[in-house]
Amino acid sequence: MPSDDQSRKTVAVSAPGKVLLAGGYLVLDRDYTGLVFGLDARIHVHIRPLHTSTGVVLEEIIVKSPQFKDAIWEYGYRRSEKDGGVLVHPLTSSAQQTLHPNPFVETTLTHVLTYISTKLASATNPSPTIHPSAITILADDAYYTTPSNKSTEFTGEQFKFFGIPLWDAHKTGLGSSAALVTALTAALLAHYLPEEKLLTTEEGRLRVHNLAQVAHCVAQGKVGSGFDVASAVYGSCIYRRFSPSVIAMTDSPGTAGYASRLRALVDDDEAIAEDKEEGEGQRKKWDTQITKAGAALPKGLRLVMCDVDCGSKTPGMVKGVLDWRKREPEEAGMVWTKLHAQNEAVQAELQHLCQADAKAEFSGRFDKLSAALADVRASVRNMSRLSGVPIEPESQRALLDGCLGVTGVVNGVVPGAGGYDAVALLIEDTPETLEELRKFLERWNTSVAAEQAQLAKASGVEWEEAPGLVSVLEVKQDDEGVRVEKGAMYASWVLRREESNDDYEP
Ligand SMILES: Nc1ncnc2c1ncn2[C@@H]1O[C@H](COP(=O)(O)OP(=O)(O)O)[C@@H](O)[C@H]1O
């Protein structure tokens, strides 16, 4: 076995989910910022060398999500000629893979392996071997609504077996794809490159950020602002996006010179980067601004997410809002300006409260914050009404208003793109407030279920018991971005599924 293969390490990396508390839609435009909190729900990626029992070296990477049924993706890869990079293709032997591709995994492999191939290349070894590996993805529970009728949980373990295929899982909207792409990017870099300081230096972290942004943008069709990848890398922050032109590489993997261009882009390398429009030697093409100061919650306040087990399709909503903005620039411009000022007022009040932490707590301490969030909600509803996109739909408005009636709930918003994803509340951080909130949601669910049953009866439809509609997600704000984890905590998951593939059978 070649010595560079032996030097490859088994590595585990995790990255956090997110909630965009303020700045939805506006943050798509570089003139505006978004306030994003990282969460303690993380996506974990474990990577190890893949050795075949025969010793035959295959160009293959196997990716598994063992918490879900049938979630195995097998990829072959090959270096393309003329510096075109590494092309990754699904191995067609897996029928599931054809039916259920995983573009986020595939695109990340293509881009990160291409980048790695340029980093490993040297004058004496221009085409270094990329050895096969086995990757395991594990997600904290909060990313998916637990199916009420399929509790196949392994007690005492950190991760849950969901008992359903990934494509049937209901997402809670915490940003699984951005956390996955970020953790996978960092894990691949740490595994294949002989680097110790990937996540402990600013430069290393920036490289993970740039590469993950490119891979996520390509997989997602370049519709997002990248706030979710930024928070997966850096944790909570105030985010100003990079200019869209930064990642406007018009060619695709496999075209001559793609690998060097990708490397130049990711490393922001003036020696190789050529930007004919902006002039040569333009270093710092990446103009992302990530500010950690000001993206914190004061002591005594915590974030709570309430899952509504429904979900919305963000790209369609983004299109709807942007189409309206194009159609009605004056009307939308007024909403943008007002909402921006209100978002900034929320940021300013949070900062003020953080600085005043040392002072004694007093009742009414969060009144100003509550009012600032109410202003934001009013403008978001206005945006909803004018654009015709259900950003804070009526049912979410009623839920938020209902929660506001619980003592200790400061206020809440439909985060990010809004719609029917989980709502975010800021509450006083006491066990009593959380308990009261849970009780309120139980009553809420009972009354919604009763209402639905009555409607069904009136229309003559057979009634089945309604599932729990709204629940508190076990998740909190957490400041830390992508980090290296101890591999040992994944051992049972990495091994269990290999020993017993029967577990995948329905
Ligand atoms: N546990 C997982 N294992 C493998 N891929 C996953 C996992 N969770 C999410 N993904 C990938 O991320 C996609 C969901 O991304 P997206 O629709 O952007 O939702 P989100 O808002 O959670 O990011 C899935 O279709 C899948 O490709």
Ligand SMILES: C[C@@](O)(CCOP(=O)(O)OP(=O)(O)O)CC(=O)O
């Ligand atoms: C509209 C947006 O500004 C915010 C969307 O935030 P969400 O948190 O709703 O995102 P998804 O996880 O993709 O559903 C689009 C963007 O900035 O990318």
